Amino acid sequence: MRFGGMAALALLAAALAGCGGGGAKPRTLASAAAPRPSIGGERRVAPAARSAPEVMAAQGLGGVIGSPAAALTRRFGTPRIDLAEGDAHKLQFAGKACVLDIYLYPLAAGAAPTATHVEARLRQGGAPADPGACIREVEER
Numbered sequence: 209m210r211f212g213g214m215a216a217l218a219l220l221a222a223a224l225a226g227c228g229g230g231g232a233k234p235r236t237l238a239s240a241a242a243p244r245p246s247i248g249g250e251r252r253v254a255p256a257a258r259s260a261p262e263v264m265a266a267q268g269l270g271g272v273i274g275s276p277a278a279a280l281t282r283r284f285g286t287p288r289i290d291l292a293e294g295d296a297h298k299l300q301f302a303g304k305a306c307v308l309d310i311y312l313y314p315l316a317a318g319a320a321p322t323a324t325h326v327e328a329r330l331r332q333g334g335a336p337a338d339p340g341a342c343i344r345e346v347e348e349r
Contacts, residue, residue: 261313261315261324261325262324262325263315263324263325264324264325264326268339268340269326269339269340269343270340270343270344270347272310272323272326272343273323273324273325273326274322274323275322275323276312276320276321276322276323277290277297277299277312277321280299280310280323281299283347284299284301284308284346284347284349285301285349287299287300287301288300288301288302288307295313295314295321296311296312296313296321297311297312297313297321298310298311298312299312301346302331302346303331303342303345303346303348303349304331304345304349305330305331305332305337305345306328306329306330306331306337306341306342306345306346307328307329307330307331307342308326308327308328308339308342308343308346309326309327309328310323310325310326311323311324311325311326311327312324326339326343327339328341328342328343
């Protein structure tokens, strides 16, 4: 009887395993963006559709918006962080009380990245700070 009980359990397990869906895996964001094999075995990622970056209003930002990285480093000195990823570029400068992040993107294909967005926060606690005041503080440093 013991063999019959084990065989029945194995048969039940096999039947339940067949009920697990067995269909195609749902596409997730990760699987949709995964590289796909191409001819010759190379792996390529399909290029993403390029859209123009949203440019922050320049009012009150002391001429930062629209400036290239070289002009910003001449103005503010050596950045604390200088990070490039793809065609995006981030520069971070610090004043006595604030941290200034400047994001640069090319406005057209093949163009040099220029500042399109600025964020400022307090060094202590990280609360948002006035970007114009932070620009002036970093500039005075």
